[in-house]
Amino acid sequence: xxxxxxxxxxxxxxxxxxxxxxxxxxxxxxxxxxxxxxxxxxxxxxxxxxxxxxxxxxxxxxxxxxxxxxxxxxxxxxxxxxxxxxxxxxxxxxxxxxxxxxxxxxxxxxxxxxxxxxxxxxxxxxxxxxxxxxxxxxxxxxxxxxxxxxxxxxxxxxxxxxxxxxxxxxxxxxxxxxxxxxxxxxxxxxxxxxxxxxxxxxxxxxxxxxxxxxxxxxxxxxxxxxxxxxxxxxxxxxxxxxxxxxxxxxxxxxxxxxxxxxxxxxxxxxxxxxxxxxxxxxxxxxxxxxxxxxxxxxxxxxxxxxxxxxxxxxxxxxxxxxxxxxxxxxxxxxxxxxxxxxxxxxxxxxxxxxxxxxxxxxxxxxxxxxxxxxxxxxxxxxxxxxxxxxxxxxxxxxxxxxxxxxxxxxxxxxxxxxxxxxxxxxxxxxxxxxxx
Ligand code: UDX
Numbered sequence: 026x027x028x029x030x031x032x033x034x035x036x037x038x039x040x041x042x043x044x045x046x047x048x049x050x051x052x053x054x055x056x057x058x059x060x061x062x063x064x065x066x067x068x069x070x071x072x073x074x075x076x077x078x079x080x081x082x083x084x085x086x087x088x089x090x091x092x093x094x095x096x097x098x099x100x101x102x103x104x105x106x107x108x109x110x111x112x113x114x115x116x117x118x119x120x121x122x123x124x125x126x127x128x129x130x131x132x133x134x135x136x137x138x139x140x141x142x143x144x145x146x147x148x149x150x151x152x153x154x155x156x157x158x159x160x161x162x163x164x165x166x167x168x169x170x171x172x173x174x175x176x177x178x179x180x181x182x183x184x185x186x187x188x189x190x191x192x193x194x195x196x197x198x199x200x201x202x203x204x205x206x207x208x209x210x211x212x213x214x215x216x217x218x219x220x221x222x223x224x225x226x227x228x229x230x231x232x233x234x235x236x237x238x239x240x241x242x243x244x245x246x247x248x249x250x251x252x253x254x255x256x257x258x259x260x261x262x263x264x265x266x267x268x269x270x271x272x273x274x275x276x277x278x279x280x281x282x283x284x285x286x287x288x289x290x291x292x293x294x295x296x297x298x299x300x301x302x303x304x305x306x307x308x309x310x311x312x313x314x315x316x317x318x319x320x321x322x323x324x325x326x327x328x329x330x331x332x333x334x335x336x337x338x339x340x341x342x343x344x345x346x347x348x349x350x351x352x353x354x355x356x357x358x359x360x361x362x363x364x365x366x367x368x369x370x371x372x373x374x375x376x377x378x379x380x381x382x383x384x385x386x387x388x389x390x391x392x393x394x395x396x397x398x399x400x401x402x403x404x405x406x407x408x409x410x411x412x413x414x415x416x417x418x419x420x421x422x423x424x425x426x427x428x429x430x431x432x433x434x435x436x437x438x439x440x441x442x443x444x445x446x447x448x449x450x451x452x453x454x455x456x457x458x459x460x461x
Pocket of ligand 1 (some may be wrong): 177178179180181182237242244272277278279280281282283284285286288290348349352
């Protein structure tokens with residue numbers, strides 16, 4: 026099939042590359058020239074395992090192309106994925122101006138039938154607005170079109186795997202014609218037995234927000250249980266394992282720590298609270314989820330103070346800046362609040378992350394008390410404490426004897442429960458983790 030993808034952000038780029046890899050002919054529209062220039066050379070503007078290789082392969086075989094001209098995208102195919110950004114507005118609501126702009130531009134350039142598919146996360150009933158906008162701006166009112174919702178559930182760091190191996194594919198459609206196109210598009214998946222769920226567009230839009238909010242709630246829930254574990258002397262991992270064996274609960278997303286970050290959960294929870302509010306509902310459960318998540322960062326800083334007393338002039342090594350492992354993304358990362366506060370307190374910070382240092386440098390340029398190191402062990406020389414903020418595998422596999430030898434004091438404050446407390450004690454560390 027021929028497919029147009031508008032917007033080469035995380036969702037758009039992965040969607041475009043994966044559909045091309047499945048044998049479709051894809052044209053991806055990206056208006057930011059610096060991004061476009063990289064994409065045309067097969068370089069992914071984001072770090073995502075396997076993405077650059079996939080892009081290069083499909084560019085070479087002629088299955089994927091890039092342009093900054095939306096009219097070209099509209100001409101190219103009848104199937105148009107909207108993957109533009111829906112950032113958080115000042116009031117917490119999603120800012121849908123890019124969705125509106127793209128809908129208008131599609132309408133102004135359409136000369137025959139189009140299926141417009143929302144893939145970005147949007148508030149419920151956005152499809153109604155897209156429909157209304159296209160109807161208003163279309164020149165020839167006799168041209169037929171459909172709007173569908175097909176939310177994406179991929180995680181950063183395993184985006185390609187998630188796209189190719191979905192737990193479910195959700196398609197919200199209103200017409201038979203749109204349903205047939207979507208079924209055809211996803212046939213390679215349904216043939217392999219991946220479930221395809223056909224719903225109304227409103228239900229599909231809701232499924233995305235409801236799923237992400239539920240997962241965020243699960244994280245805040247386990248973080249509260251972790252606090253209780255600390256009070257009573259239980260181990261949160263034992264509790265989470267015990268809960269997780271219940272199939273109705275499941276072990277996933279029950280890892281206690283310094284809370285969730287990233288481009289999705291914080292934004293989606295906020296937006297969902299606002300969506301409920303717009304419909305006259307008070308989603309107190311989600312407000313609490315958010316409040317607990319915010320308090321995790323403060324709690325981690327309080328822990329540092331409890332252990333170090335005064336942070337001023339202390340040498341503090343920080344391992345992990347990305348909001349989670351296997352990404353260079355630092356959006357809403359706990360590391361930002363933690364580094365900002367420790368900098369304010371006058372600590373000497375030596376920062377390390379396998380992928381996110383370049384992005385972090387924009388926010389915190391190197392200065393007298395902030396430096397970046399290329400080798401994780403270099404952060405430890407004469408350190409009074411090591412903080413672990415992201416659970417990268419290389420930290421899990423660190424040579425702890427070497428760690429201890431390099432540090433001035435063997436103090437490790439771990440926000441992600443990377444090590445076994447018993448083993449750390451045996452090795453002679455003063456080790457603090459979450460809920461254990
Ligand atoms: C999420 C959803 O998983 C995905 O389906 C959706 O499409 C986009 O949002 P992502 O933001 O890439 O994906 O990250 P995810 O792996 O879900 O983690 C989100 C945050 O929760 C991270 O900060 C992570 O550290 C935190 N987390 C996750 C926990 O604190 N504990 C857990 O048990 C799981």
